[in-house]
Each structure stands twice: as structure tokens, then as C-alpha cells.
Amino acid sequence: MSSDTGRRTAVFVIAGVIVAGAFAYLMLGGIEDNLEYFKTPAELTQLGPEAYGKTVRLGGQVAPGSVKWDAASLDLRFRVTDGAQEIEVHSKGAPPQMFRDGMGVVVIGRYGAGKVFESKELMIRHSEEYRAPKPGERPQEMYRSLIKGEKAS
Amino acid sequence: MESVVNRAATAAPMASREVRWTTVGVAGLVLLVAAQVYGVLTSPPDRDMGHLQKIMYVHVPAAWNAMLAFLLVALASLRYLWKGRLADDLLAASAAEVGMLLTGLTLALGMIWGKPTWGIWWTWEPRLTSTAVLFFMFVAYLILRTFVDDAERRAQWSAVVGLLGALNVPIVYMSVRWWRTLHQMQSSPMTLDSSYTWPLRANAVALMLLMAYAVAHRYRSALMTQTADELMDRLALKGTPGGSRA
């Protein structure tokens, strides 16, 4: 009987150690370290045909001066750059309001042999800060004038 | 069964404890009003979201305290499994009820905040989603309790469910975070202006006091109900020696 309760304790201790170990592995980033959030244009180009037709996430900056926006057909073309390589992206629909030259973006879509990335989803990388405006700064107006081209009132 | 009756029999210290908890509750209420007034009146509008930032003062403390309530459920459940005292189970249940309210409140406030800032009531953001999962686990925990009649069995089962739920929370959080961050970038770590931190802390502490009061109050009511049930059982089994529930 005593060996029975002893084994019960043993089962508890073993289970506790296993659970704690698994959590340590999960929390201390044993998995997250090699998680890839997106491919840079250079990496995607390097993959070559392997990536054609597959759903991938491409991240980088909007190459300055590359944006071609056709408001009538809601057709957006721009290039994503990582400094070394550029990839042509084609997207349908209105871009996010903060979309502009030099902005960090992540696009989800397919890259084809035609060397054009067909985007299904376009997102902006935006810093998440809570800040009071600096003296003299009128962020809301600044924001508007940047995005919509409206005059600050 | 280690009796709740015996605990309730010592009524005098219980009464003074009651007074102490009432003080905590009143203090929490006063502090909550003060902290909200202070926060709303003094903090400047946020650069991006303007005065909407003030929703932070109710939303974030609710979320923090919901986590705290869940921690309390897990600890009380663990202690119940360890010691087998029915009172710990009632404490876990009281904390779960308050926790369910707080997670529900967090979700509602998150939606109210999300609509004007994001333009949508709901998004599959990791924290939002894990809070929703937490809410469902609280609900399932409380429903389980209503479905089981025997007190001992209810205590054992809900303790186990509470414990496993607590184990799942970090895994849910991690999985949802990967699932979403793979799609949407989470950029820099959270930064908060110093003018916002103090009202936030004050609100969090106020809500925590209120939560402690609520849990204590609910716990004592549960103890009383349990005592009454035991008295009734004793009455029903009067004359049968050693008669207690199977």
C-alpha cells in the first residue's frame, strides 16, 4: 500500500516536471526563434521557382516613387524593397490609408513566374505607441494631410 | 468531510472579517471614482486616438484583474486537490464568477474601443482572442458546476477543469499570437507615456480592491449556503449513525 501511495506521488512529481519543462520550452522561445514572419524580397527571389504559386508573406518597404494607383479600377502597383532587391506587387482594392512611399508593409499573396507578386492582403507595419503630442504638434491634421491630401484645417 | 459547519460556527471572527472586507469594498469604490475622475480630467489626448485613449483606464484594469481572478481560480483549485477542503472549491467558484464578469467586461470594452480606433468591433488579435477563450473557459467551468449535484464531486471536477484551463491559457495565447503575427506585424513593444501610467495604475488598484471585495462577499455567501445544505442533510439523515453523503 505504501508503495502504491509512493507511486502516486511519483506520478505527480513526474507529471509536474514534464509540464514545467514543456512550458519552459514554449515560453523561453525554443520554438519562436525559428519562426519566420515574412520573406524579404531578396529571400523570395532566392527561393526562385520553389515559391511560385505558393501563398507567402512578403515584407519590406514601399520603394519610393514606385506607387502607381489607378483610382478608377482600384488597381495598385508598387515595388517592395529591402534595400538589396525589389519585387513588383500588384494589388486590387483601395490601399490602407497610411500606405505611402517608404512605409513598411507586409503583403500576403502569391508570387508567380511572371515576377509579379499578386497580393491578397496588404498591411502596414505601424508602431504601437501611446504618446501625447509634442508641443506645437498637431498630429491629427498632420495625419490627415499625409493620407488624404486634405488641407489641415 | 471536513465540515464547513465548524468554520461557520466561529461566527464572531467571521463578522469582524466581514467589516474588514466592507472597508476594502468602500475603499475600492471611492478610489475607482477618484481614479476615473483624475484620469479623465488630467491626461492629455493621445497622438493617434485622441481622447479615446481614456477607455484604457477601464479596459486594461478589467483585463488585468480578469487574469488575476483566473490565477486565483487555479490556485484555489490546486489547493482543493491538495487538501480536499470544500471551502477552497467555493473560493475557486466565487473567483470564477467574478472572473467571468471581468472577462466579459474586458471584451465589451475592447469592442467599444475597437470600433472607433480600428473601425471594427472585433478583430482576431491575439490578446482579444485569448481573452475570449478565457471567457468561454470560465463559462464552461460555471456551467459544469450547475450540472453536477453532489458537492464533493462538483468540487473535484471543477477543480480539475479549472486547473487544466489554467494550463491551457499560455498555450492558447502563444498559438493565437503566432497565428496572427504571422499575418499582421506586431511592431515595437508597448510604450506608454508617463502621463498615462499613474491614472492607469490607480484604476487597476481600485478595481482590484473591488474584485477582492466581490470575491470575499460571494465566497461567504457560498459558505453560508453550503452550511445550510449540510444542516439540512444532517436533518434528513438524523438517526442514521455515521450518516453523511456518499
Place this chain on the structure above:
Amino acid sequence: MSSWIAWPSRVPPEVPVPEYNNAFIIAAFAVTWLAVIGYGLHLRRARQAAEARVQSARSALGGGA
């Protein structure tokens, strides 16, 4: 711990932030107080029910125990 909070940390730029959102702010605080007061009432009801239960048990027991 702070990474566990459920708050909208990101302002997706798809949406221009309106200048005035008083309705939402008021709603948020109103909901909070509704929850606080509502749960307070629930606490009182639970206490009353518990007290009634103890009373009836005591009277049913009489001088028995």
C-alpha cells in the same frame, strides 16, 4: 505580464481616427459602472438567498442538533 493584457495596441491605419468619439468613451465608462453596480446587486441577492437558506435550515432543525 503586460503582454497578457487585452488592449488594442495597434491602430490599423485603414481607419482614420475621428476627432470626437465621446459617445464611445461615455459608453465604455457606462458599461463599466453597469457591471460594477449590476454585480453588486447580484452579490446582495446571493447573500439574501444564502441567509434565507440558513434561516430555514436552522428553523427546520429546531433544537435537534
Place this chain on the structure above:
Amino acid sequence: MSWRDDWRRVRAVALKDLTAERRSKSGLNAVTFLGVLVLMLFGFALGPDTESLREAATGAIWLAILFSGVLAFNRSYQLELDGGALEPLLLYPGSRWSIFAGKLLANLAFVGLVELIVIPVALVLFHVSIPDAWAAQLGVTLLGTIGFVTLGTFYAAMSSRSRSREVLLPLLLFPMMIPVLLGAVEASTSLLEGNVMRDAGAWIRMLLVYDVVFLAAALAVFEFVIEV
């Protein structure tokens, strides 16, 4: 009492459950049919567009398995509850967790058989060709199934002995299943795409952590559930 006795007990419980299940094939047939039915309904709900069907395939497969599997778990205790065989089973000397392990193995076999039908049917219905990384896909399916069956068997020990067990089990089980669902679906989808983003490995490791945590926890605390 030794570890070897425990193992013998595990095997005995598993074999007993499987034999009972084999004698009455109706359960397996009904559950499998339900899984296929759920797949059909998904097909109707998503519309005939081949592309969107293919993209939703892994999610549909997992939901079909979840919805049909959840019916199997309550059954696994129902046999004993109806025959009043649970108490005698508990009276045998030896540790409680071996009962759980036995039922777990039996349920794994059961859900595995359901998957053996449901997954090929889904591949046909949703126009998915057998992927190159089929071995890794099988691994993902196995890990996901272990996680699902572990918690299903565990919670069914409670729900099958309470009121409204049909509602209670999914209510307890499905919120807990979110990591499994995400991990299995994301890993499978990624593998179907040739794992270009190299993220399948992370999801598989997460499934592994989930399985290890809940297997250990369920084995340790099962006696609290079954003894009352």
C-alpha cells in the same frame, strides 16, 4: 503492484473497449458517417469554387473530426455506466491512471479509424491531391489527434456521468481545442504549400508541447475525476 502491472491493466482496458466496440459496429459507422456528412455540409456552405474549397480543406477536415469525435468519447464511458461496470473496474487494485491510458488508446484507435475514412473522402471532395510531404502530414494528424483524444477522453469521464452530457462535453472540450485546431490547420496548410514559409516546424513543435502537457496533466489528475 509494479509499473508492469499498470501496463497490463492499460492493455486490458484498451482491448476490452475495442472488443466491445467491434461487437457493435454501429457506433463507428454512425460516427464516421457523421464526419463525412459534416464534410459535405462544408462543401455546400463554401460553394463549388475549387480554389476556395482547396484552401478550406484542412480546416474542414479538422472540424469534421472534432464534431464526430466528440460523440465517440461519451460512448466510451457509456458502455460501462449502462452495465454498471465502472465501480468494479475501480475496485481492482492498481493505479487509476491506467484506466485512463487504456481508454485513451481505445479512443485513439477509434478516432484513427474515423480519420481513415474521413480524410480520404475530404481529399476527394475538396480536390486536394496527396501532398509530397505526406509523412509529415500524417505526423501532424497524429499529434493533433493525440491532443484531441487525450482531452476528449479526460473530459468525457466527467461529462458522461453528469446531466446534459451532450452539451457539457463540447462546452468543456472545444475551448481547450483551440491550440490543436490552430496548430494542426496551420501546419497542414503550410505543408500543402510546400512549407515555403518554413513555419510548419514551429506549429508541429507547438502541437508536441500541447500533447506532452495535457497527457502528463490528465494522467496525473485522472484519479480525482474517476473516484467520485
